[in-house]
Amino acid sequence: MFKAESTSGPGYKAIMLRYTSPAGEEGYPGELDVCVTYRLACDKNELTYEITATPIGDATPVNIVQHTYWNMAGHDSGKDILDHQVHMPSSDHYTPVGGDLIPTGEILPVQGTPFDFTRPHTIGERIQQCGPAGYDLNYVNQKMGPQARFICKGGMASDRPKLVATVHHKDSGRCMELYTTAPGMQFYVGGQMEHVDGKGGAAYKKHAGFCLETQAFPNSVNERSFPDIFIKPGETYHHQTVYKFYTQ
Template structure:
């Protein structure tokens, strides 16, 4: 994790106006490392709007779906690049019981709560402080979510730090404390397309997941509570293979999400940072590794994107982006056998995810 006490002046981080919402100014922050890689982040929703990564020939292209203006993010965004909280993914029935008390949450997807409710962390203006360190540039975002926000108990204080290192790694560090026990699950919702052609399908990308099991869902996409083996199923990404190879295979699990939209149980050895996924795009030669301290990752293949999503000069149609949302499991507050997401008073939640960029060896 980044030690901000070593930070120097933030003069090298470009800060630009990005609009205004609900009486608050919004800014766009551009982080650049010594190799030329660049990340643009806005304090509205903590959104990663652009991420320029080199291909095998050293050409930099944007590899995340998104918009060029604030209003499109406010009006019509499927969480493009956003920070997600208080609870990433779904909570079934928009309710849970904690310490004998039942809490009713805001319903944001049918009868469920999705990604923290209607005004989750993706839809608020964060306080932001850019900084420069010896090995890269960063942005620290802070927010205090009041007791009862979207139905969740406790006043939650959250700090999220983006850091673009000179090693072509974009790290995201999460920290949270509360004054009352509450479920917390924070994540990042970037839609990646490593080809650099953001209007093209991602089905030809090659994917490997460090997961022997996944969590099947019911028809509401709420986990059943089972941990199912991926062996001999379309969910077996233990070896590198195309995302689209079995994406339209018969079976109720793929039909529920119109493709992949499932939590994979990572093969963790401990509590530290471990490899979760590897993605390669054969044409551009780009390679991305995902490392995390989280127990799971939601692999979403962009099945619900359609021609109504237009940004950066292209149409973001079905399966033009994929998400690898590192996370605790969906509906954990209602699944006692899942890893707990309860944060208690006096405790500090700490989590880290790194997206590491490089090129496929054969392209070098």
């Protein structure tokens, strides 16, 4: 359980959530102090979450992920997300997975694959080419070029959030832009959902929502080619993501 504290200021309201994970919890070495802040800027239609974590005693892998489902048509609309248009202008590489959906350690270009969203495409346009899981993979949040060399420090790609994805739902006119400091982003479209009880009595079926989970690369602890996610005592893990909303 996290300890919660609400704060506010000119044009925003926020909640800070704090937790100390003891050494050995879930098998992780060392104690870890974690703080998660959600900040809503009402005058800008922006939602920001910021995560910091400081290890005490031992170095430990840290990759804290916010797992939000979105449906721009409305969570209780009964509509799926296959008509949502997605654009990832900087993600020209991804980390392929094996049959267990765990990244293999490779970093491959998206060009010529159904995973290419460097130009806008609807989610359903090529989903049948992606196998039974549909879209459930990690994208690299930077252009890498032909050498596929990833530039990263301490598990984070940048100090300031940069634009990594835009989602547009034509029927409602709703748009969402996603900015982050994280090096990776898991794109998931709810292909394994069957019947999930949701808010207000809504029932969520297959493809009822999509996720854009900003993160370090999954399986980084086992892959030397991926950015290092071990945080040492005296260092601080920092992860910030901003959602901007508008209509067009």
